[in-house]
Amino acid sequence: MSGPPPNQVYTLQPAAGQSVDHQSLGFLAATVVVDNPTGQWWQVGDPPATVPPYTVGQTIALPAGTQVANVQPVTPPGQVSAPLAGQTTTVTYYGPSLPPNPGTIAAPPSLSQIGTLTVGANGGASLTTPPLPAGTNVLVLLSDQQVSAYGIAISDHGTGLSLYNLSSRPQPQFTSMPLVPSSDQQYVLQVSNSEPYSMTLAVYAAAGNLPTQVQPLEGFFRTGVEVVASGYAYYSAQIVTGDAGTYRWTVSNPVGSPTMMIVDSAFTNIANTGAQTQAIVLIANTSGTTQTIIGEVSAGVGSLIVNGPILVPPGYEARGYTYNQSGATVTMVVSMAYHMVPL
Numbered sequence: 621m622s623g624p625p626p627n628q629v630y631t632l633q634p635a636a637g638q639s640v641d642h643q644s645l646g647f648l649a650a651t652v653v654v655d656n657p658t659g660q661w662w663q664v665g666d667p668p669a670t671v672p673p674y675t676v677g678q679t680i681a682l683p684a685g686t687q688v689a690n691v692q693p694v695t696p697p698g699q700v701s702a703p704l705a706g707q708t709t710t711v712t713y714y715g716p717s718l719p720p721n722p723g724t725i726a727a728p729p730s731l732s733q734i735g736t737l738t739v740g741a742n743g744g745a746s747l748t749t750p751p752l753p754a755g756t757n758v759l760v761l762l763s764d765q766q767v768s769a770y771g772i773a774i775s776d777h778g779t780g781l782s783l784y785n786l787s788s789r790p791q792p793q794f795t796s797m798p799l800v801p802s803s804d805q806q807y808v809l810q811v812s813n814s815e816p817y818s819m820t821l822a823v824y825a826a827a828g829n830l831p832t833q834v835q836p837l838e839g840f841f842r843t844g845v846e847v848v849a850s851g852y853a854y855y856s857a858q859i860v861t862g863d864a865g866t867y868r869w870t871v872s873n874p875v876g877s878p879t880m881m882i883v884d885s886a887f888t889n890i891a892n893t894g895a896q897t898q899a900i901v902l903i904a905n906t907s908g909t910t911q912t913i914i915g916e917v918s919a920g921v922g923s924l925i926v927n928g929p930i931l932v933p934p935g936y937e938a939r940g941y942t943y944n945q946s947g948a949t950v951t952m953v954v955s956m957a958y959h960m961v962p963l
Contacts, residue, residue: 628715631878631962632689636660636703640691640711649686649713654678657726657828658707663694670696671723673703678723682713689713704731704826729828731760737821739770739813748777751805752825759809760796760824767792768819771812778803784957785885785925788814796826798852798957854955855940863944865898868954872937875906879960881932886915889923889953894946899954902939903932911936914956923953932958 630645636658654664655676662671668690669680691711695701734752739745749759759774771788774797775781783800799807813819855868873881886901898918903911915926932938940954 629878630689630713632691632711633708633962634691634693634711636701636707636709637693639693640689643689645687645689645713647687647715648684649682649715650684651714651716651718652680652682653712653714653718654680654723655710655712656723657729658709659702659704659728660693660707660709661695661699661701662709662711663692664690664711666690668692668694670694671709673701674726674728675723676726677721679718679721681717681720686713704729727828729826731824731826733822734825735823737809737811737823738818739811739821740818741816742813744810744812746808746810747823749807749809749823749825752799752807753827754805755827756805756825757799757828758796758826759799759807760794760826761791761811762822762824763791763793763795764820765793765815769814770819771814772797773810773812774799775808775810776802776804777806777808781889781953782887782923782925783807783955785887785927787927788812800852800854800856800955851959852955852957853938853940854953855942856951856953856955858949858951859942859944860949861944861947863942865941865943868940868942870937870939871956871958872906873932873934873960875935877934878963879934880963881936881938882928882959882961883914883930883932883938884928884957884959886926886928886930886957887923887953887955888915888917890917890921891951891953892946892948893920894948894950895919896943896945896947897950897952898941898943899952900941900943901926901954901956902941903930904937904939906935906937914938934963 628647654671659673737747769790772786774784853869888899900916901914915924942952944950
């Protein structure tokens, strides 16, 4: 099934509690589709249709001649809205008519505090998490400051392997990072504070539909409500000799996509000595031709962290690649944290 013409699609990502009043679409819309993986009740359209919490894919027919977007955080009598910090809803208006659909229920995310970290002025501090429940995929930091400049590093508690590393930069009060599976479900969080005052961070573990906020980024500022998707591509394995080159994962930004992919952090690692080995994160076109190498470790033990933002526009993709002709089994890691924002 082909999609509607590009000039007849209009997408909003309101944060929980945020109203959109009579925002011009630029065309006549016949349908609105709502993906609401949040704890917020919404009213969408005019006359309004009700969208319950954690409902994805609800498709609503609009009155003829609808030219404006109306989205209101209205909770029906007797119901409760309980959104989590950072949750956003995607509301997409389409020109063509689409079949109505009540949508499906998404599992609500879990959020539990696992510790508190106080970091002194121009100093650093670390926290080792307890074993986290299976399915935990996000680590959340909530600061006692509205905006602070600090760096974040996360490593595997059992192996010491670096999994996530962002240099010191302005961070919003709510910040979250995707988690790569660790060897023992425990992590070491390190925060480096570059402010001339002390700060306290509440640390939460989360699982489910909680977006990863990665703004503001150096040279590429976006608001939290503009993050439409995020994730972590990850591959870690013992690669036997004779691997002549394998793409372990691919994250595509298709031709004609209305979003920009932002690589926040890439990590490559080779854990064994020996020549004729490579671990690479790269950008390719959709035909698979390499355009840019983001991070590469080759010919023996080494690791490399590359911090973004690195832009991957529509028509391109990021890939994790390994190569081993060393004559021995080699342990390699190729991983990437990323998010998508509307163009």
